[in-house]
Amino acid sequence: MGVYLRRWLLGAICAGYEVFLRSFPKAFRDQVGEDISLAFKQGCGSALEGAGFIAAIAYAWRGYKDALKEGFAERRASPPAPYADRAKTRNHTVDNLFLDLRFSLRALRKRPVFSGIAIFVLALGIGSATAIFSVVNGVLLKPFPYPDVDRLVVLWNSNPERGQDEYRMAARGFFELQRSTSAFSGMAVAAGATANLTSPDLPPSRVNGSLISADFFQVLGVQPVMGRSFRPEENLGEHRVVLLSHSLWADRFGGDPEIIGKRIEMDGIQVEVVGVMPRVSLPMGGSSLSLPGPDVHLFWRPLDYDQAWISQFAAHVMAVVARLEPEAGIFQARQQAASVALSLVSGDQAPEGEEILVRPLKEQIVGDIRRNLLVLFAAVGLLLVLACGNVANLLLTRAKDRERELAVRAALGAGRPRLVTQNLMETLILGSFGGLLGLALARWGSSYLVGNLPENLPRQSEIGVDGSVLLFTVGISIGASLLAMLVPTVRIVGREAVGGLKESGRGATSGIGKNRTNRAIVVGQVALATVLLFAAGLLFRSLQTLSRVDPGFRSEGVTIAQLMLPEMKYGEVGQVMSFYDQLRERVEALPGVSDVAFAMDHPLQTTWWNGIRLLDRAPPDPEESPIAIFRPVSDRYFETVGIPVSEGRSFDSGDRFSDHPVMLVNQALVQRYFNGESPLGERIGFTVGRNIWGEEAPTTFEIVGVIENVRFNGLRMPSEPAFHIPMHQFPYGAVKLLVRGSGTIGDIPGLIQDQVWAVDPDLPVTNIRTLDQVLAEVMAQDRFNVLLLQYFALVALTLAAAGIYGILNYVVSQRKPEIGVRVALGAQTSSVLGSVVVDALRLGGLGLGIGLVAGLGVSRFLEVLLFEVPPHDLLVISGVCSVLGLVTLGSGVVPALRAARTDPMDALRPE
Amino acid sequence: MGKSDRDPRELIPLKPDVFLILSILARGVRHGYGIMQAAHTWPGGGMEIQAGALYRRLKWMMAEGLIQEVRPVNRSEDPSERKRDYGLTPFGRLVAREEAKRMAGLLAAARDAELVPGAEGA
Known part of the structure; x- marks a missing residue:
């Protein structure tokens, strides 16, 4: 099997080499072309046998480059054959290619608006896809730095x-x-x-x-x-x-x-x-x-x-x-x-x-991130396809304009392959410029993305424009060009050369049916825009719902700072206590500060789960040993963060030095382990072991209060059972300082820093953030998804609108003579206007219908990203419908007005 | 066209790959791929000459009269094996010798500048 595979690979590589060999002038090839191919084949064969598959590919790559470079050098060095000679040689593809290249460049320069729009549209698509690919590449595709x-x-x-x-x-x-x-x-x-x-x-x-x-x-x-x-x-x-x-x-x-x-x-x-x-x-x-x-x-x-x-x-x-x-x-x-x-x-x-x-x-x-990234990647893929559709449409429209030119050239002896090649050349030029511009967009977009990425995205440092991203851009630029020119090419190949001359004769009208391909593309565009708009709408609704979720505390005005008391310096618990007290006293004295507290975790953070024992009752399920989130906090914590105490009391300074260990539990714990009955006065036992000072923690605690639920595990997750113990009864070195201020106290981070250093100049203060920031970070991923999909939907919508506008404009100009006749025969302005607008609505409606069906299908995959929003949310569907209706109407109005203003004299004047 | 009357120094300095091809052919007649193989394993580093570059050099060297096509003794009948062999012309040998002399001079100068490792006793 290996032998066949090798032989096949070698054959394919050599066939490729023949193509590159064509860059040599024909005379040179006639002389030693076979020898060159043979030498290459032997060299590549020995690389394949000796060093394997990769080496052979590398050898081929070098050989291809060499053939291209030397071939063109030879071409420059040797004088061109006299014209008569050249005409005689049948095989002059390369010369033709150069001719086509020059011709295409000239043709594109002559239509700057067309070329500009096409390049911009391609750049938008290619740039977006490249930017997202740079993220996908960095996060998912680049190899990890570990062997195997x-x-x-x-x-x-x-x-x-x-x-x-x-x-x-x-x-x-x-x-x-x-x-x-x-x-x-x-x-x-x-x-x-x-x-x-x-x-x-x-x-x-x-x-x-x-x-x-x-x-x-x-x-x-x-x-x-x-x-x-x-x-x-x-x-x-x-x-x-x-x-x-x-x-x-x-x-x-x-x-x-x-x-x-x-x-x-x-x-x-x-x-x-x-x-x-x-x-x-x-x-x-x-x-x-x-x-x-x-x-x-x-x-x-x-x-x-x-x-x-x-x-x-x-x-x-x-x-x-x-x-x-x-x-x-x-x-x-x-x-x-x-x-x-x-x-x-x-x-x-x-x-x-x-x-x-x-x-x-x-x-x-x-x-975890893979799914999200792939959804985004699919979205940019759709966007790129949309852009290709738009360019295809532009090309088609232009091909109609050029039918006469093509027909004349065909009549003068240009074969179909030649016409196709030239078309291809033009599209590839558009694609290359689009790719270049797109790359510039992507570089900018990718650095913008990196600045806005949610913090939990792994491997962010790997993101950037590197070799594989460049290769990707080149690949999709070529791919997009080919895709865009597929339909126009089929048209060129399929049509009769003479037809063009006949058709563009005077008085001919292009009926609606004749633009079937263009129309299908526009419908497709509207459908894709609908899908993206639908997805963006759902994610937006989901984000809205999420941001309305009550986290269980009041985040505004609260600032958090991380402190870490080294055990060597704070060798005794008393030192830690006195540090806490001194710092609290100083921070409380700052103007505008209303509450100060310490805690091991901030409210949206969970580090520890612990097993607990119910000492005064049997657990509801004897099979299940109870477990809950363990949260040591100081007194004033619930007041500082704004967590309401629904039953019993909060911690107070009296709990600090008491020999009577107490705890507060949350509603979720009461529901799960106390059947919702009041747990006040009951005792809970748990073993947490020693802290870093080797102190044994108490093992039995009396429940003195119940607090409302807090979404410790992020806004999407329901509250889990949790219990709080006073930090002074069991101190830790790593704590968060929480400060509630009235908002007008200015530079809180700086003030906190100063106060900490006033107590201990060796102590770093890190991670100073407001609780609002923490809350925003929790939603960063959702916000990011919405941001991106909104962008895509907006671009898609723009493209679709441009598509509708383009085709209608074109249809109107084609139907000008017909409309002229109708106006001359007394047709009402409103009926002319109406016929174009109805045409627009028909296109939009069809696209919308298809898009909605597809969108409902796609939204099932989005369900994992959605929070309490059904994938078939009616509000979103009606929103999408009205937006698309308006856009369709809007993009149909201008061509319609143009049609209605048709001057019969002008329209019927001979060409 | 009287190429052999030319002063070999006109072509000096040679491009490295041209000099390498001359040195290879100085040891005997070879076909194109044979030259590529020899170049790869040539003492003193060796280099990979690609087919396209090789045949352009060969064409130039033929035009300058450095090498010539040689009819091989036992020509294979298999068309895929049929290929041209190349050999050195007397003029080519002169040019190669001239280039070698130039490079020897360069090497001596480099040795004086103590750029050649382990060459003190030479």
């Missing part, structure tokens, strides 16, 4: 019985997987971490990073560019070593070539730099595994297996990355993971129903 990335998988816990999608694994699950599976050749973990970097000469900065197992980078297949990775023993006990990302090393440490072995200060302790990673995107363990770009500062430190929160096994903090054995498929891996999950559950080491998910890494990083 298809064997990399990520493992999560999930609990479908409780509707929990995927969450990080606990240490117990990880060790069990490592111990009792064989499908993986390596398995590593990463837990999210952050650290404050301090040095005498630079402002403090907070850097994200991961705590990893020693073999993490070995599993990924990435080596440090300097120094070493971690050793297995560094996972046991505390080892003060760190790996730096390339950008962190370059930016913060000035690319110090001697950095290995030096000590840097992280969170107030001295840590030795053991390695620097290469400048590629490397994964970061967080609530999900993310892949920040190579410019993001990151660090990695060894995970300490002996540390309390790991060894207690319960905390779900680990993102697990594994590499499949070469013989093992993902199916086998899933089977083994499932049996581990089962054994954990049956051994009571994991909650009922907990499963282990195995997802390919690639899917993990780009899986």
Whole structure:
């Protein structure tokens, strides 16, 4: 089989070479053409045999380029044959091509409006498609910087019985997987971490990073560019070593070539730099595994297996990355993971129903975004087709104008191939200019896109105009040209040469039926515009609904800042408390500030789930062990964020030092675990383990209040059960400072920064944002989709309107003599006007009908993006109908007026 | 047309690929693909000459009288194997020698400038 394939490939390559060989002058080819082909064939054959398929293609590519370059050089060097000779030679395709090129350029220059519109329309289509392709290329198509990335998988816990999608694994699950599976050749973990970097000469900065197992980078297949990775023993006990990302090393440490072995200060302790990673995107363990770009500062430190929160096994903090054995498929891996999950559950080491998910890494990083991007890509595809339709229509209309010219040329002996070639040439020229302009548009559009992309879009740093994007642009430019000229060509080939002369004789009229092709294209355009408008309308409605969702808190006027108190400097809980109190006192004193609070997470963020025990009643479902979101907050938190307390009381300063642990739960928890009955006074137990100061958290809490539901997991998700405990009873170093102000206090970020530094000059303040911004980010993806589809719909609508206008204008000018006769015979202006407008409405109506049917079909695929809007939303449908009706009417009016103003004398005057 | 009376130095310096082809043909008669193969494995780097470029050079070299077509001894009867062989003319040999002399001079100068590694004892 391989032999046949090779022989076929070689044949195809050589056939291609023959084409390029034609760039040599005929005389040269007659002399040594066969020898050249033979030498090329032998060279390519030996490349194919010796080095394989890719090498042969590369060889062919070089050979083609060489033939083209040398051929034209030879052409320039050798004097042209005398004209008589040239006429004698039958084979003069290349000379003709040059002639056609010149002729076409001249023809296009002579009709600047036509050419301009066609180029602009193509540029619009090509530019949009290229811009989106640059995103698709960067996010989905560019290879990941890890060897054999298809064997990399990520493992999560999930609990479908409780509707929990995927969450990080606990240490117990990880060790069990490592111990009792064989499908993986390596398995590593990463837990999210952050650290404050301090040095005498630079402002403090907070850097994200991961705590990893020693073999993490070995599993990924990435080596440090300097120094070493971690050793297995560094996972046991505390080892003060760190790996730096390339950008962190370059930016913060000035690319110090001697950095290995030096000590840097992280969170107030001295840590030795053991390695620097290469400048590629490397994964970061967080609530999900993310892949920040190579410019993001990151660090990695060894995970300490002996540390309390790991060894207690319960905390779900680990993102697990594994590499499949070469013989093992993902199916086998899933089977083994499932049996581990089962054994954990049956051994009571994991909650009922907990499963282990195995997802390919690639899917993990780009899986969720893939669908959205492909929808967008399909939309630009439609747009490009629309643009081609428009250009085809323009070409057709012009071909009619040129029928006489073509007929004359045909009568003078130009063969059909020649006419077709020339047409092709013209369209390709239009396409090339359109492509160039489109590329410029795309470069601008792509940088605009990158500036507006939702933050959760992975691999943003990979987006840009590169070689493959250029290739794509060239490809679609040619493709679009060919598509646009398909119909006109069929017309040229299909028609009688003499017909043109006959038809354009005096008094002939082009009936409506004669423009069937043009009309079909316009109907198609209207239909496509309808589909896009429909989709945009649905997404817009969905965004509207989403933005009306009550998140459960009042975001206006609230500013959030992230703080991270290093455990080394704040070695005792008392120090943390006093820091909180001092900072709060200072911020509260700022004019215009009404409330100040601290919390581990802001309201739209969920980091921890915890198992809970109902101590005063049986759980509603004995099979199900209750689980809820765990949120430590300070007093005044609910007042600051504006979450109403519906029952009982809020936290107050008295809860700080009380020995009586209390908690507030949300309505969702009451509904799920208390059957909606008042839980006040009942107790809940849970074990969270020790905090970083080694303090054991209390285990029994009395419920003193119930708060309204908050959409912790984003606006699309319903509220999950959650409980809050006073942060002072169980403090953390990583906290968010929340400030509610009256809006007139000016530079809040600067003021907050100053106050923090007044208390601790070494403490970086990061991520200062308003809660409104956070809320907007949650909707960024939806907003982005709407923005894009609206743009597409607008362009499509413009194109469709131009299409309707173009064809009607053309029909009117063709029917001028007929209309002239009718007017001369006493036809009313209104009836002439009416006939054209009716024509327009017929076109629009047909397109609208087809488009609506298609749109309803397409909208089912959009359903995943929609929020509480049915895919057949009546409001959207009626909106689309009225917009298209108006546009159709509008684009029909001008030609209609032109028809109505026809002067019979003028129309009937002989040519 | 009296090409052999010409001063070989008129054509100097040669393009690198022309000099390479001359050197290859100095070792014996070869056909086009044979030259391409030899160029690829030639000592001192070797280069890939593409078919189109090769035959243009050959045409020029024939016109300048550097090489000539040679009728091979045992011509194959298979038409696909039938191809022209090329050999050096006396003038071509002169030109190649002249170019080699020029390059040797260049090399000596480079050695003086200590650009040639490990050439101290030469």
